Amino acid sequence: MKVEPKIREFICTTAHPEGCREHVKRQIACVKREKIIHEGERVPKKVLVIGASTGYGLASRITAGFGCGAATLGIMFEKPSNGKRTATPGWYNTAAYEEEARKEGLYAKTINGDAFSREVKEKTIALIKEDWGKADMVIYSLAAPRRTDTEGNTWVSSLKTTGEPFTEKSLDLRNNTIAEKTVEPATAEELEGTKKVMGGEDWLDWIKALKEADALAEQALTVAYSYIGPKLTYPIYYDGTIGQAKRHLEHTAEVIAEEFPSVQARISVNKALVTQASAAIPIVPLYFAILYRVMKEQGNHEGCIEQMVRLFKEKLLKETPPVDEKGRIRMDDWELEEDIQNRVWEIWNQVTTENVEQISDIRGYWEDFYQMFGFGFENIDYEKDVEIQVSIPSIK
Template sequence: MIVEPKVREFICTTAHPTGCYENVKRQIAYVKDKGTIEGPKRVLVIGASTGYGLASRITAAFACQASTIGVMFEKPSNGKRTATPGWYNTVAFEKEAEKNGLYAKSINGDAFSLEVKEKVIEMIKEDLGQVDMVIYSLAAPRRTTADGTVWASSLKTTGEAFTEKSLDLRNNTIVTKTVEPAKDGELEGTIKVMGGEDWMDWMDTLHGAGVLSENAVTVAYSYIGPKLTYPIYYDGTIGQAKRHLTKTAEKINEKYSDIKAYISVNKALVTQASAAIPIVPLYFAILYKVMKVQGTHEGCIEQISRLFHEKLFVEKPVTDEQGRIRMDDWELSDEVQDKVMECWKNVTTENVAELSDIDGYWQDFYQMFGFHLDGVDYAKDVDLEVAIPSLEK
């Protein structure tokens, strides 16, 4: 079948298997070019198939020569529609890992569930004995807890409604968007889904099963962003959940003397989740322009490679006053933010292409789904039904 991108506002409903494979290969090539480091050798990545989780799995494997187990929740092709991009990414990762003599297995299921946690523990015991690093990189719209309650996350303010400029992705025009305050239960639901409760459950379960090595490291990913987006992010429902995540790292460190937990605050990047947030895409597009001009722009793989090489696996990781590793240091520099705010004040529909990197924003968006990659023949028939090797065994 010939696969083309089908986009509705901020959602792409198709993925290209060859394009996704090429995207993964390029990330692997980047990591290999940076060289190997002394790091973890047995790594569990929870949320391993896209974005920062995929970049983490690639970096652990190809920079540290680590064996990896990846947990994801992806859909295969049914022959008529494509698989999800994370499915095709995992196919590519496992095949490339095998070529390089690296152990790589995946578990496809609900990472919030006890069933998946038990499957992971069984796999660790049978294949690796223990793991020395756990990466928690889940982004989900909802979570079912053990008592059967379904919690949903929401993107709302926690105070008054917030109105600001935004980018209409349907036609690249500047519009005004309003984000409404959270209703009863929406803040609690967001914290349940996006906070640290499930991360803590994972660490308790893994530790209790004896599958964590002594002095194991665990990292969860977060975002803060500029003051411009505080009302809808850092001070909004998502930001409150991320605060809970930070407190969870403190609790893990207090509870377990043999585990070191970190929060890595990462840079703003185009993801399936961020594309849906009002106001944020315009900020991202302007930020991309500014950071590319200054030569400091990074994608997921560049961020995580720098995290591993320069921030985390060093003699003494540098953290802020809350114990967080700040990978957003370049984004939030005064030099970058002053220029971003200057562009923000002046941006209009007429000059948005000049003051922002809309093309770069859309390129990143399409490449998440395997499209718009140079060297891929998109006019060629491709097989939609490709298997993740470890799931076939």
């Protein structure tokens, strides 16, 4: 069937299998152009990626596999095609990753299910012990709207402030207009739910389960991804419910280090990028569009794959990674440079519906958005019929 993008607010409800394959292949090519491993560095060889099908998780898997030659086991929660509707982009991405990995002789298997559940943890551990013995790296890159924990309790995350209502300019993704958006403060229950979903509790559950099953190597490395952002977005992000959850995630790295001294737990604070999760946050997409414009002008813009290449190549695999005063690896260092942020703020004060396309990179924002779903690649003929039912070999 012919597949076209169908947009509903901040999400695309279709995905193009050939476009998603192209997206994965371009990320693989980016990794292959770089020398990720340097002499004397630790080289991960058996990498578990929790949240492996899109965004930073997918880029991490590609970097580990094609940059380090690692066997990878990915955990995802995606839907295959039912013959009438397309699969989710993460399904197609994973099919493409496994296909390309097989060509290179790389181990690649995937478990599709709720990563928060006990069932998926047990299934993952069984597969690790059967195929690898132990994993030596665990990448935690989950973003979800809700979580049912191992005790059966369901928690829901919220995108709200934690103080007063916050009103600021926002980009309406339905029509590219600029209007003020007010974000209301969260209740105590909503804040707690967001911490339960987006905080570090499940990351800790994974490490505990792996250690108790003796499925984690000595001196294994685990990394989880966070975001801070500029002061402009603090009320909705860093000081909001999501930011409070990220603080919990960051504290969890300390808890893991205390409970399991043989595990090296790291937090990587990444750059602002268009992902399925970030597109849903009010006010943030407009900041992204302006930031893209400024960083592209400065020549230091990075996408997900470029971020992960730099993380692995320059920081994560070092014996002593460079960290800030709180022990975090800062991949947002270029984003938060004073000159960059001053220019962003200058444009922010000028931007209106009438000039947004001229003074921001709204086109670049939408290009990244569409490419997440496999659309917008110049070498793909979107007029052609494509097979939407694509299998993933490791998923029976």
